[in-house]
Amino acid sequence: MTNDCLFCRIVAGEIPATVVHETDRTLAFRDIGPKAPVHILVIPKAHHRDVAELATADPALAGEVLRICAVVAEAEGLPERGYRVLFNVGEHGGQEVFHVHAHILGGKPLGPMVA
Ligand code: 5GP
């Protein structure tokens, strides 16, 4: 738990979120500013800065986050038409919250990935 981390505070229940899935080690909740009809964030409950740091420190947990992305996408009915999973890393990657999170985006054609 990092006191000044927004997503740690969501994990702690100090800030409300619309939770769609929870396990001992992960939490999935709807993005507050959705960029698509379905926009869900999947996080490990433990604080890790970004996906590179998570994958190095705890590869099993990184894998678990990816597995939960698949579970959540299935629950949202996304696999039939397809969807996107992405991690922003650091300043140039557009990361604004420095507690690693996978974005799940879907529910409309997202088009090609743009930089
Ligand atoms: P990043 O740019 O770090 O990859 O993505 C951060 C995401 O967190 C953004 O899509 C933003 O809308 C979302 N976000 C920021 N603050 C909150 C919040 O308080 N609650 C929720 N549910 N999402 C948030």
Ligand code: ZN
């Ligand atoms: Zn955190």
